[in-house]
Amino acid sequence: MNTNNENISRSLNVVKPIYNITPFTLLDYPDKTACIFWFAGCNMRCLYCYNPDIVLGKGRISLHAGLHFLQKRQGLLDAVVLSGGECMAHKKISDFLQEIKNKGVLVKIDTNGSFPEKLNECIKNKLVDYVSLDFKATRNKFHTITKSHLFSEFETSLCSLIHAAIPFEVRTTIHADLLQIEDIQEMVNILQRYEYKGTYYLQYYRNNSNTLGNMRNSKNKYIDLLQIQTKIPIVFRNLY
Ligand code: SF4
Numbered sequence: 433m434n435t436n437n438e439n440i441s442r443s444l445n446v447v448k449p450i451y452n453i454t455p456f457t458l459l460d461y462p463d464k465t466a467c468i469f470w471f472a473g474c475n476m477r478c479l480y481c482y483n484p485d486i487v488l489g490k491g492r493i494s495l496h497a498g499l500h501f502l503q504k505r506q507g508l509l510d511a512v513v514l515s516g517g518e519c520m521a522h523k524k525i526s527d528f529l530q531e532i533k534n535k536g537v538l539v540k541i542d543t544n545g546s547f548p549e550k551l552n553e554c555i556k557n558k559l560v561d562y563v564s565l566d567f568k569a570t571r572n573k574f575h576t577i578t579k580s581h582l583f584s585e586f587e588t589s590l591c592s593l594i595h596a597a598i599p600f601e602v603r604t605t606i607h608a609d610l611l612q613i614e615d616i617q618e619m620v621n622i623l624q625r626y627e628y629k630g631t632y633y634l635q636y637y638r639n640n641s642n643t644l645g646n647m648r649n650s651k652n653k654y655i656d657l658l659q660i661q662t663k664i665p666i667v668f669r670n671l672y
């Protein structure tokens with residue numbers, strides 16, 4: 433290991449941004465075996481967020497320990513999913529991704545899209561293989577739902593991904609008290625305007641745990657897809 437690598441390795445040992453590790457999943461990276469690193473902290477406060485402990489809590493695992501975890505599972509895992517919280521908010525994320533890629537493992541990032549420059553740089557440097565981008569709301573409703581003013585940043589991330597040569601997906605969580613069919617139609621229109629060609633994934637909010645905004649369940653208020661005019665495929669992930 434050269435001095436530069438030693439410095440990077442030491443710096444990855446200092447901070448502890450990972451809240452927890454899911455050691456194995458078949459569900460979170462399309463067609464791959466993966467683990468999930470849950471990053472503590474987020475720059476949004478979505479009312480329906482079901483990870484308040486992760487968003488408001490502190491990490492307990494260093495990036496170095498995360499790499500050690502991967503080392504021990506070399507050959508068993510195809511991929512790593514970085515989720516949270518917002519993994520792109522962490523200062524050392526590029527160095528961490530580089531170290532993961534050095535191990536020959538695929539990387540998927542779950543992101544709210546609020547760090548377009550960092551995301552773009554990671555894509556340009558081939559540090560990311562798949563992105564799952566949250567489309568929280570229309571511009572008008574973005575602050576109400578996320579308690580942030582980051583719609584423009586999201587929009588820039590969306591454009592970058594559309595022009596990048598890596599697979600990605602766009603997904604929206606629907607709570608019927610927050611998003612109505614007119615909003616979904618507007619969001620579909622935005623995706624079409626930017627010429628998004630992939631599938632638009634929708635998922636209903638389920639109130640099975642504590643959320644940041646203590647949201648009630650929104651069941652029985654389903655969106656009638658037939659009312660949406662769309663040229664892009666729309667798939668519901670959790671209808672039942
Ligand atoms: S749902 Fe919102 S608050 Fe929760 S981790 Fe995602 S972006 Fe952050």
